[in-house]
Amino acid sequence: MSELSAKSEVPAFRIAADIGGTFTDVALLAPNGTLSTAKVPSTPDDYARGVLDGCREILSRDGISPGSLAEVLHASTVATNAILEGKGARTALVTTEGFRDVLEMRRIRVPRLYEPLYRKPAPLVARRFRYEVRERIGPRGEVLVALDEAGLERIAEAIAEAGIEAVAICFLHSYANPAHERRAGQILRQKLPGRFVTLSVDVLPEIREYERTSTTVINAYVAPPVGSYLRSLRKRLDGVGISAPLFMMQSSGGILDLESVLQRPAQVVESGPAAGVIGAGYVGRLAGYANIIALDVGGTTAKASVIENGRHLTTDEYEVGGGISLSSRLVKGGGYALRLPVIDVCEVGTGGGSIIRLNAAGNISIGPQSAGATPGPVCYGRGGNLPTVTDANVVLGYLNPEAIADGVVPIHAAAARDALQRQLADPLCRPVEDIAYGVVGIANALMARAVRSVTTSRGRDPRKFILFAFGGGGGLHAVDLAASLGIGCVVVPPAAGVFSAFGLLFSDIEFTQSQGMLIPLDAAQPARVAAAFETIEQEVLHRLARPPDSIRLRRRVDLRYAGQAFELTVDLPEGLLDADALDRLSDAFDAEHYRTYGHSLPRSHGREIVALRVVGTVIAERPEAKAVADGGGTAANNTATRRAYFGEHGWLETPVVGRGRLARPVLGPLIVEEADSTTIVPPGWLASLDARRNIVIEHQAE
Known part of the structure; x- marks a missing residue:
């Protein structure tokens, strides 16, 4: 049984869906703890369709009726994408007279010190849609200037004429006395029916005008797209008979009901990365790992976070939309301040689908652009013609040359090799395997940047942690990454390729x-x-x-x-x-x-x-998850071999095995192939299973 005390009702079946850039992962937890998983291609044109595809597949396969579900749990990047792609709502800001340009001034910081022509991202609210109202509250809550309600009504008329969809209200010192903001909210909601109106005292009743204004504006900016997506998903779930309550993962690692998310959508901006960290903490507690660096390598990004003494670290110093999403007290000004509780995650644009190019200097450059689910890496055979990190792993022999994702995605190994040969190896006059190995090394160096951001930059020594790797690409990169950081132990959990969906199942409201x-x-x-x-x-x-x-x-x-x-x-x-x-x-x-x-x-x-x-x-009681049965992959039950390239060791005939073959320790080189992920064990590392069927890979002293 769960470690938590039984207080709330024990759910029946619970289903979780996590949308990634390339795949949508679904996990189903039965009342007895049995865990089932599914992995389907993401559908960027309509992400809800991918969620429904995954839910239908897993329910049909397991013979479970939609009405048996007690909860639907979801993590999505819809809010993040709205910011990154500039596709949020047409937003207005109503603020105290004299504070119209807070969003422009920010903290007067330039994140790129040696780039004199650097230009900050444009504010989410254009200046012509920032309206000043005469009012003033003092820092101790005293009313210095009464609210100009007549002026506010004129502002409402201007907002209506401008076709504004969402309004953020942020008055000076409203955290000390919310009366003016509350009254302004009443007036604007009355004058602007159907528009989303949000107050800073409801979102962030704290000091610091820029952070409070920025967070409130983000809440307004993402509200219409998040609301449209979640209402559509709710309607479509109902349409297939799934009437269970819908909960959304928050950036802080907890889940929240649909209606609360619709009012405070800024809380789900970093929804996706949080779920995997929660899963890592849950598995770590059961397996006895207290200090963990969680590494999530997906199709578009790699994310790192720390779990210390069994508890994930949170922060409210976060910026989103600046090319790298991270929390830092030193690097500021590259994105939009989001001062809400967020699991301390650093995210870099280096994943399996990250595109490899030669830059102007003739050097290899990876990401942040991604081939995504469509067209995807060259090896997927869906029309992609730009090589990716996944293509490099295919060339090295690390990935199955016939199919991955339990046979769902065919692999065209020759096409991947040809793309790397023509676009990288020939211009650089190097063997294609050396180029592919170099690509993986560069990708690992970029991922190491994320790990250092949440360890050494936070006063933590990464050598005192284990590296807990998941995501479709986590096991491919984890051991070499650990070696570069001086980490001697890597752990890869069951269901690693769908682990964020798994983490949702063990998140708390x-x-x-x-x-x-x-x-x-x-x-x-x-x-x-x-x-x-x-x-x-x-x-x-x-x-x-x-x-x-x-x-x-x-x-x-x-x-x-x-x-x-x-x-x-x-x-x-x-x-x-x-x-x-x-x-x-x-x-x-x-x-x-x-x-x-x-x-x-x-x-x-x-x-x-x-x-x-x-x-x-x-406080909720949940059954302890049982490990997913070993299955999928060509080597689930039989030992095979495949030629794989290991740098200075050259091409080696490498055993390809399923997780179950590690009941007795096996020395690398080794490829552990499963339905949802692949794990690489290089020479000099020993792989085994612990009592929870986690793969444990330890460095062997020479």
Whole structure:
């Protein structure tokens, strides 16, 4: 049974779908813990169609009626894509007089220091659609200038004439007193029926005008496309008899019901990457791995995140849309600030479908452009003519030369080799296998950048972690990547190729609420802080709409040293909130600051509370997942061999086996081939299975 206490109803069948750039993965969990999976091509013209295709396939194959499903869980990049592709709603911003250009000024940072002609991404709201209204709230919540309601009504008329679809309202210091924003919301909703109107006090009631404005604008910008997609998906699920509630993965790692997502869609901007991290944490706990670097290599991107002492790390310092999606206190200004809880994930545009080109200097360049699901890599035979990382893996003999994805995707190995030969090897006058091996090495170096962003850049030593690899390409790249980082152990879980869908099945319903409170820690009155927490907790309980005894509440505090511009978030010690608890909170902050930055300051230096946070999690009982039966791939039951290229070792006749063959340790070189993924074990590494049927690959000392 699950580690969590049984509080809520035990679900029947639960199904999860994760949309990737190349494939849509579906996983089904039965009441007895049996896990079934399916992998179908993504459908970029209509992503919902791919979700339905996967659901129908798995239900039909397992003989389960659509009405037997208790929950449908979903992770999607629809919000992210709206930002990256500039296809969000036509959005207006209504703000305090004098603050029209906050989105332009940002933080006055340039992320590319040696690029004098660098131009920031255009704001999501054009200047002509940013409207100023006369009003003013002071930092302590005092009304300095009354709200000009007549002016607001004129703004509503202008918004209607401009054909605006969504409106973001963000007034100065509204976190201290929301009255003006609330009233403005009432007026605009009345004057603009049918349009999405969102308030910063509902999205991010905290200090920092740019981050608060940007986050509120993102919420408005993605709301119509996210709403259109999710309502369409809901309707189509109903049409095939799947009437179970629909839940969406949040960027923070929890899931949220459909209606809540429709009101706060900014919370699902990084929906997809979060699911795999949750799955890695779940499997890691069961298998006894406390410190994990989760590596998810998909068709379009590679993502890295850290699980430390069994808990994933979260941040609210995040930018999206700047070419690389990452959380960083140092690299700023390349994207749009999203200050909401996000699992600390770094994502780079290097996946199986990433296109390989020669740049202007004649060097090999990989991504971020991807061949995607259509036309896909050259080896898929769907019309793609630009070589990709997947094509390089085919040339090296790592991937099955006949078909992958349990036979769903035929492989045209000769076409892949020809594309690399003509477009890369011939111009560089090098053997095609050397070029392919070099491509994989460059891809690994780019993935290492993502790993370092969440480890060494966070004060963590990657050598003290295991590398937990999943996604369709995780097992292909993990061992060489681990070697480059000094990591001695790689773990590849069952169902690695559909692991993000698996992670959805073990995500908890969760809601986070924050409230700004800028006060010196030494001057904080425990009773006042406790009362503020209780108010936030009531909001969380209201949003989750479940009995209080079925919800676990976690109190967190944003702290900084006096004079600092940014803060760190730490858990409030459990128990009575008194002076001693605040003293221990200071110690926890010092420890986190030391771990992150390598130093802390003496007690004589002041500390400040910046914001309070409450995370509410619904406690649910779930069956423990049983490993997917070994199957698929040409070598599931019989040992075969295939020539594979291993750099300095050259071409080696390499055993190709199924996971079950690793019941006894096997020394590389080795190819472990499964229905949804392939794992490469180079020479000098030993592969075996642990008690949870995870593949464990360890470096052997020479």
